[in-house]
Amino acid sequence: MSIRRCEILLLEPREEVVFQLQDLLSGGNGMVRTLQWVALAPHLDAPVVVSAHQREILGTLSPSQWVEPGDSIATVEEIAALIDCGLVLESVAVGPGRDHQLREQRLRESYWHPLGAILHAFTRWDNVDAVKNTEDSGTVTATSMREVLGPPPLMTVPAAEEHSFSLPDSEQNAFDSLLLRRATCRNFDDSRPLTTDLFSRMLRRVFAAQAQVKVSDDLVFFKKNSPSGGGLHPMEAYLMIQQVEGITPGLYRYLADSHRLLPLPTPDQGLRDFIMESVGQQHWFANAHCLVAMVPRFDRTFWKYRRHAKGYRVVTLEAGHLSQTLYLSATDLGLGAFVTGAINEKHLERGFGLDPIQQGALAVCGFGWRSTRMLTAELDPLEQVWERAD
Template structure:
């Protein structure tokens, strides 16, 4: 077996100790001088025999134990292992945005609070200190009173004022035509723009940085008339659904959304992923990662407004079981990763 230092490591000082953080494996560990020296030597693949030659004063058993410990802590990866494959995929495919965008991987699969336990939710959400102010004031600066906001003067303004996040839904199923409208108006291609540098670019109802449109959407149909319960990928240009081999259920929907049970009571969920190479191709700095997140946010608001206009009850959530969703969608979690989920039903 050969091994090398993990490529997905960040190091920083915390409480007087040097900490190594493997953002791919989401492991943090403090390292002593010996471990740091060893990591420095193992930038390339190294066999046991080569390592023993580097450490002539150490017993083979102690070296073997040190390697096992560093592998278990995520500081080394073993050749041919799943950890090594993930490490290589991330460091190669995300090279333009690393190490800054290691945040994306380090925040996947977060442990969420049990929302069914009010005591646990309160303990986790309400610290002893008072919350920060909800509004920012500018004392001492001249203040100008504005005219009162007028009543809604257009259908759009009425929709904007009516938008709310819903967590209760009726048992009424959604017509397939309504789901089709949601998909077309939120994620569908509405036209094309010809550019001299980048050629033909798709246009949609939400803005996208550089018109790269990295966000894909997968429909999780739970109660959609004329559509079997399941997960489907939406093609935004052809306006078609491709069925994935996943048996959707209210229980699975709740699991996807960090065990928020209300999500399983919706008629349909829309799972948004990002295909990062689309944006990386044009933007080579890690700041573009922010743009991908903004793109998903634009789509979430477009969805909520469109659903409200259709008389539906929308919600959106970023509390997700990333790895579970990515496994079921058949995506690798590196070049394409889940970001955001919206859902809808009829209001109670």
């Protein structure tokens, strides 16, 4: 049997602070600090605490060259412990309890940049209640945010007026008016279904392939209504449909090349609970007629940008491009729209059957009829959506 270290590994020194009453009673401040080393490997489900000696062992092993265990500075028992936690890999066939070795191999074959892989793997949420976190921090309203956090940095850094000059105003057209009406919707009308025509038009505008360029039988470039790094368009739309005429509520995958829906298994917990968990209990979004998990195919982008420092960045930019297209399309059709990054990615991965190494939920957006009443506050300073109450 030969061994090697996992390919992507970051060793981080962390300080853990806990309150201990005994420390306070003995004259301390009650805060006990412990320093430890943590290994971050994106093919594993969680960080792994390692000793200083294990850290040194990992530093002597190659991630690419197989060596015999006896060639390392570790004992058989120390190597076995690192194999068990997934930081060291064996050359032999994968056996029981070695699922991490299969995941690590998929990670190698996906051409991730190391820092991008670590960022993606360890910023994913699971079972996080974003609403409760906001309530616990006392930052629910704008006033309370100011009280707790202090003043924010200025939107524009002050500059000397004598060195600046005014630009000419231009007459507004229909597109300018559309932009001014764009606002995040936090009040959806769940008393009436969305028409099939509007639903279909939204998906076609935002996510569908509009045209294609066939280079060869296995290389086709698509044209969509939003830009994409390298023209690769890795983002797929996984739908949570609640109220659309003629479509059974449930989970679906949108096929962008053919403008079709593929039904997926219904979540065991029920659709509404699944959605609430997906958006971190943000109930003001959970009433949307259709919610969309934006799921990139990382392997598609990294096929071109192999271990590229900007590869992950262009994928995340695409989520922003798509959400703005969704906002403007919905506004044009008289609908409300939203996008949120406060999502439980691991929950969505389980529900849609995604492999987070090659796929992963980046954000959830949605659209539907606006409510006639604003029960949850919305930011509409131009009063383009809501008229000021007298």
